[in-house]
Amino acid sequence: MSAFSWHLGQRVRAIPPSAIRRFFDLLETMPDAISLGIGEPDFVTPWHVRDRGIYSLEKGFTKYTPNAGLSELRGEISAYMRRHYDMAYDPKGEIVVTVGGSEAIDLAMRAVLEPGDEVLIPQPSFVCYGPIATLAGATPVFLETLAENRFRLTAEQLRAAITPKTRLLVLPYPCNPTGGIMERADLEAVADVLRDTDIAVISDEIYAELTYGEAHVSLAQLPGMEERTVVVGGLSKSHAMTGWRMGYACGPREVIAQMIKIHQFAIMSAPTTSQYAAIEALRHGDRDIAAMREEYDERRRFVVDALGRMGLPCFEPQGAFYVFPDIRSTGLTSEDFCEGLLRAQRVAVIPGSAFGASGEGFVRCCYAASMKQLTEAMERLKRFLEGTIQLTIDN
């Protein structure tokens, strides 16, 4: 067999391999570990939603749907956006149903970006924005948000980062991994900066239903912002439907039309069964959302309280289902902390550094786990901390 040497694209090679791969490999060897690592609901999709998916199969709805998604589903998304956020999107032309929120982010970036463009990405944040921007030929520019600002993006930070090349701002709130949110006043300050520019926005609102206290506000709700914003949403987190891969984007007609073009060639249409289930989830699922949010809130309070008792400073997360405690007092890097915790006490949490430079010194714990697991994990974490403090004294 003659040797074949692949010529691999520069853009994909430019994406660094996951820094925490080694950590996950280690986790894989420990079946007894408690994992607070994976960011997904521990609830099963509500039965009435699953049942609707099954029924669609019984009826033989197994073909492609229209590229943009079933019109009935787009209608439900439109109704949902109006009911929950008082935003008006036309099911015909302003909404596309995607394979999870991630695809919507990919579509929006590819529709907007050109080589040389800069994309502003607040960090710590979900890991996909930078690589997707890179694949689209653009340059990610990371804005490091800080614990003292409750990991919110400030207007000053934004203003300082804007260059003539800035094309796009990503707003990842409520935020994975920090649990930070942007309140209306914060968004207004951001909007004031954006108004004088031609910068577009991708507002990733996949965790919009999971805020505790303040209801979620979208940038697109502010005057003059809707026309420059693509809102990304989905049912993964709100309706515990991660495996169904149901996301969507809502935005101005001109950008959604280009996004549908990419979607139709790359994906064709989102999974049909999932779309039927999503119709049911949006139409009759508001009570499920509220019930799950209430449970997350209980666990959130429990974990924040437990961390506080251990003396780990932790900004109180107001959204998503993560806590992001500050572990700098241990003297360990976040990677060493996580590896040490996993080896010594068999608890997996994710190094904050995986989510951007300003995540260093923090770790992400997902509290979408049972109370039993959380209680045990907090006990073990406490033992680990006592151990490391002892080590520090010994040294």
Next chain:
Amino acid sequence: MLELLRLLEKDCTLTRGQMAAMLGRSEAEVSDAIADFEARGVILRYKAVVDWEKTDVEMVTALIDVKVTPQRGEGFDRVAERIYQYDEVESLYLMSGGYDLSVLITGRTMKEVALFVAEKLAPLESVTGTATHFLLKKYKDGGVVFAPVTPQEERILMV
């Protein structure tokens, strides 16, 4: 503090400290509320949900429809009281529809259950008829599914 009742109903092994943290209350508030619920009989007992099928213990459960003649001035209460005093009776409900009382009883064997019906339940003077249904399999009880847990494939994901 109705949310406290919901927590306890789901898992009464939570400590007061845990419940206080989860509800954003103080431990003293939780303790006071529990004491009050107990005193008023809102909380009657704390117990575990056991799947006896997974043990060696042999057990038979039957649901018995009972028709009774209500008594003047007492309605169904008097005969109900006479039935629920038996330790074998696990649950007793007054029903609408084709019969009056629904009695859930457990025994070690079918014969034991049948004898209970024949010797204790049926002879009560206001009982005019019974129909015994043996429970063959418990799928869900008290909100808990009695099914083997199917483990999910290990997933290493960056989300």
